Amino acid sequence: MKTVSAHTIPVTKLITELGSDREKGLNSLEAANRISQYGRNTIQSDKGKHPLKIVLSQFNNLLVYLLLFAAAMSFWFQEYLDATAILLVILVNASIGFWMEMQAERSMNALKKMASVPAKVFRDGKLTEISSEEVVPGDILFVEAGDMITADARIINATQLSVNEASLTGEAMPVEKIANELSEDVPLADRTNMLHKGTFVTNGNATALVTATGMKTELGKIAHLVQGAEQSATPLEKKLQVFSRKLIYITVALVVLIFIVGMFTHGDYLKMLETAIALAVAAIPEGLPIVATLALAQGMMKMAKHNVIVKKLSAVETLGGTTVICTDKTGTLTQNKIEVTDLIPADETSEKNKQIMQ
Numbered sequence: 001m002k003t004v005s006a007h008t009i010p011v012t013k014l015i016t017e018l019g020s021d022r023e024k025g026l027n028s029l030e031a032a033n034r035i036s037q038y039g040r041n042t043i044q045s046d047k048g049k050h051p052l053k054i055v056l057s058q059f060n061n062l063l064v065y066l067l068l069f070a071a072a073m074s075f076w077f078q079e080y081l082d083a084t085a086i087l088l089v090i091l092v093n094a095s096i097g098f099w100m101e102m103q104a105e106r107s108m109n110a111l112k113k114m115a116s117v118p119a120k121v122f123r124d125g126k127l128t129e130i131s132s133e134e135v136v137p138g139d140i141l142f143v144e145a146g147d148m149i150t151a152d153a154r155i156i157n158a159t160q161l162s163v164n165e166a167s168l169t170g171e172a173m174p175v176e177k178i179a180n181e182l183s184e185d186v187p188l189a190d191r192t193n194m195l196h197k198g199t200f201v202t203n204g205n206a207t208a209l210v211t212a213t214g215m216k217t218e219l220g221k222i223a224h225l226v227q228g229a230e231q232s233a234t235p236l237e238k239k240l241q242v243f244s245r246k247l248i249y250i251t252v253a254l255v256v257l258i259f260i261v262g263m264f265t266h267g268d269y270l271k272m273l274e275t276a277i278a279l280a281v282a283a284i285p286e287g288l289p290i291v292a293t294l295a296l297a298q299g300m301m302k303m304a305k306h307n308v309i310v311k312k313l314s315a316v317e318t319l320g321g322t323t324v325i326c327t328d329k330t331g332t333l334t335q336n337k338i339e340v341t342d343l344i345p346a347d348e349t350s351e352k353n354k355q356i357m358q
Contacts (some may be wrong), residue, residue, distance in 0.1 A: 044220075
């Protein structure tokens with residue numbers, strides 16, 4: 001049964017089609033079979049980068065390629081001290097980036113483990129609390145105020161039910177829910193007879209028939225679109241790429257110029273080639289990558305103190321370069337809660353209270 005049409009079908013017919021029972025729900029054996037059929041009720045995310053991929057990504061940079069070229073040329077000219085220093089800079093830079101990104105990866109994995117919530121369903125005729133991952137299509141779900149809805153479900157009956165769907169629609173105000181079927185052309189935000197995974201019950205209670213789980217839910221469809229989005233370079237990465245290209249062009253032009261001039265003045269082919277390459281190596285800024293990495297690492301650590309996890313080191317610069325955020329859905333950016341910040345007794349007329357009241 002597709003979630004897109006579940007809001008149009010009478011509940012009794014929907015229950016029959018999903019092979020469930022309005023009073024007893026599913027039995028344990030059937031529920032186990034449906035987990036095998038439909039999969040676990042989880043939103044699939046990227047499996048995370050393998051540590052080896054994270055290590056290799058630290059070297060995937062045009063400026064690092066230039067440094068590796070400089071190190072190779074230094075070895076060729078038997079300048080072992082310079083070559084070792086350049087390689088050391090590259091390794092230190094890669095080590096810092098790898099360590100910071102691995103820390104972020106571990107933190108994200110820990111948060112995913114904490115995100116699992118229980119669900120109350122009718123199994124074998126009894127209201128049972130199970131892991132949200134074990135919810136399957138056909139389950140009869142019971143929700144009440146304060147619960148997170150763990151799957152997409154069609155409401156069977158509801159008592160003064162209101163649901164906050166800000167995570168799905170961006171609307172901060174709770175939506176009142178009913179059990180009546182709706183027409184096919186009703187948009188997602190107006191499907192008042194449906195409950196959606198990832199939303200919260202703010203008032204009342206209800207029983208509902210689970211129609212979709214995991215990636216088949218509306219939240220799962222959004223997750224699929226997000227995962228399919230292409231990763232674009234950050235402003236810092238773009239600037240470093242442009243700088244590296246300009247450096248290559250200028251260096252190559254100077255090397256060719258010096259080599260040609262040297263050939264006309266001295267005529268020693270090998271000597272002028274060595275001199276030109278040595279000047280090219282000297283023109284490459286060995287300290288730039290590690291300076292940029294240390295600056296980003298410091299920003300990453302400061303954000304971690306404010307409970308912000310940054311998965312990719314270079315993403316810190318993107319946030320730092322943001323000056324204006326344009327949005328009309330403040331509830332999705334904040335905690336979406338109203339709280340008291342000042343209490344003003346009626347009999348107090350201090351200057352501070354007057355200013356606040358104004």
